Amino acid sequence: MADSPSRIPSGRLSLAASEGRPIALGPLDGRYRPTVAPLVDYLSEAALNRDRVAVEVEWFIHLVKNSVLPDVGSLTESQAAGLRRIVTEFDADSVAELAEIEAVTVHDVKAVEYYIGRRLEGLGLTRLTALVHFGCTSEDINNLSYALGIKGAVENVWLPDARALVEQIAEMARANRDEPMLSRTHGQPATPTSLGKELAVMAHRLGRQLDRIAKTEYLGKINGATGDYAAHVASVPSADWEKVSESFVEGLGLTWNPLTTQIESHDWQAELYADMARFNRILHNVCTDIWSYISIGYFKQVPVAGATGSSTMPHKVNPIRFENAEANLEISSALLDTLGATLVTSRWQRDLTDSSSQRNIGVAFGHSLLAISNVAKGLERLDVASDVLAEDLDANWEVLAEAIQMVMRAEAVAGVPGMDNPYERLKELTRGHRVDADRMKEFVSGLGLSADAEARLLALTPATYNGIAGKLVDHLG
Template sequence: MERNIFENICPLDHRYSLKKDLFNDLGKYFSEKATIYFQARVELALVKALAGRGVCSFDVVKEVEEAVKGIKVGEVYEEEARTRHNIRALVNCIRKKISAEARPFVHLSATSFDIVDTANSLRYKEATEKLIVPALERLLEQWLNLAEQERDTLQIGRTHGQHAEPLTFGLVMAYYASRLHERIVNLEKVVSSLCGKMAGAVGAYNASSLFFEDPEEFEKEVLKELGLKPAPVSTQIVPPEYMTDYVHSLITVFGVLADFSDDMRHLQRTEIGETGEYFAKDQVGSSTMPHKRNPINYENVKSMWKTFMPRMVTMYLDQLSEHQRDLTNSASGRFIAEIASGLMMTVDRLYKVSSRMKINSRKMKNNFNLSKNMIIAEPLYIFLAAAGHPDAHEYVRKLTLKADKEGKDLVELIKADKEIETYLAKLDKRQKDILYNPEQYTGIARERTEEIVTKIRKERGL
């Protein structure tokens, strides 16, 4: 059935799907067509395992394989309208395409959620390995490049929205790259744990035990065809914690992207102006203010995170299923694909923005200079304490108040204060340089940046 995308209801299918290549890639795993395709793959794997046990011939496997290739979503939906059961509809559609001799072996010994949960684990595993992780690695590499490029770019650090101590913008980028890297590692670990089942209606292998003395081994054989392992124990469904952990890992990736975007958005404020989004030649920032250049991409990332992050609550609710299974996760479970798709669209957007980020080092230096004469308060206090001053912190605190009240530089006041001459005399050249040249007070920001970048590149082979 052909449909104009602008007649779709979900914004992911119209507003955020205009990039056709990405939308097509997402469709391979997250569309309804993909859902049925992966379920059909599980049905085929079951028949292959039955043939491997001699229950049916390999000719049956060939028939089912061809039938699966010819399955169309529309016909499955038409059959479901008649049967009121999605998996039975799929099974019937496969059976219609094969010989009478082969039909008994389709879905033999399986229950619906042997197919549904296994297919979901399979498609999310493959989507993550083939689509999501590579996209995240591209973004990660871009952030690493920026960290290297800006490893010496002076920036004032901020805590609680206030100027704190200087660092470099490279270290800021390395910080976000490190968080993203750790989330990718976590995602890979979690997705490798996604598992399937072929344990029957209540998880007791009732049906398969009619054929095999070792139904658990048979389950392993079915899942091996798909590159999955069985859950340690199941009811009618795979224990929900595996999918809960998977979605949680996606949401925490989303959180890193949103935090980064929120920081960059604030740095783009008029009065700060340290970073900026790329602005296309014909792009309009406001319908009434022609001069506006709004951080729309960073704001979109945060907005998408706000859309999908709360759905994690639903995943926690879906941990509850009455006895061996109820249907209270039947509808909600279908929306996991939207979370993964929303994340992918956000990663794609942020990669483009990051690759064309404007960094205003001059404005960073100007903003640093606003606090240049106060930020030496920390090293001054530490130097004085180390030199034996009995109450260095209180002394420096009062000195900062005096500097602020009299409109003087902190450096001027300490040079003129005879009370601390003996303590300052104990400082070496490097320590004095830091006091009188606050630009040098960046700790090991450069070295940490290089260390982080090198470590991540080595671990990921970038």
């Protein structure tokens, strides 16, 4: 069978080989780059290398400052400052130099060791070159570098944006605390609530997850090739290596893990990613609910000047921010789930499955951050359609059936006669029928209720039958 001819001209230019500005393969480094760019300082390959340099430099200083090795001498203030400038002056040229070294070493952490070693002569520290990476396996540097990068990304980028979104939802809840709204359980008209209370539920759920994430323990270790300080003790048996390790890790702002194999076990990462994925899924639920409220007219979308809603239907304003967020939340959660499942397993004392997996942490964070941004922008373009909410309530007087039959039950307990079978009587009145205000009041008036109970029910409307919904918003603080 002959090959089918290609529909694309075979002589087309190769975009991958084009010179000048690189063309992104994925959307986070392409059209969505401005939104996720803050993560680059923490979770990119360049940021990882900068953090590796930082950990190596601080380990070097720690060993000298604490005289861990005999006859190591001391550092002048100028030398210590010069070492730290290796980190603070890390830039695009540094990235390129590291890449050149790694092309020879074919090992990223070894390249960092040589990169630092090149700079010691200018600081008058050539004699201490052997102290760079002393006692370390690559994972001693990597686990601490990843922990610092992830901690920075969570605390300085992701968590502030997520908190701002939750507060945005909370403000909407407060502003609409007393806006009556028909509920829909199973998609059917149900006991009314308030729009503010339903938004408050969303904010409360999301906020609980953020509180969990804010309490994350970022663990780290620096204890050698199999986690037992073998090389350390062999080279300097007089040192208290556990104390040296603990003080160093905690000095980086991390929590020391005393028991590991070659790798820090990554359990804290799995815990963090599970909480983030749960936040994503709750936010996904927020998107589907808001999308549905837009669909039935509870929210009006404010058109963006000049924007196109549909390529063929000019009247449309599509809820694309929420749909975009849903997709990105699903991608992020899938990656976070995979990372959490993969990272907790390592064959015996070490395998490299974690190495490739962890390079996707930034992608998982990026899709979540992009979704958060889209939801925030989508909420900004919403107006509450109070008239639609009111019309929907007024068209569903049958939702008062619950209130009437419960009042009848209370009356029966109080000894009021004629209150038998309240559920069945309201079922006969309302199931499969639309009941208007007049019919409902006629029914109430014929029940023989006590005067107080009858007055309360006759005054009740679908718009006022929502209990303490507005007051519940106050739980947001």
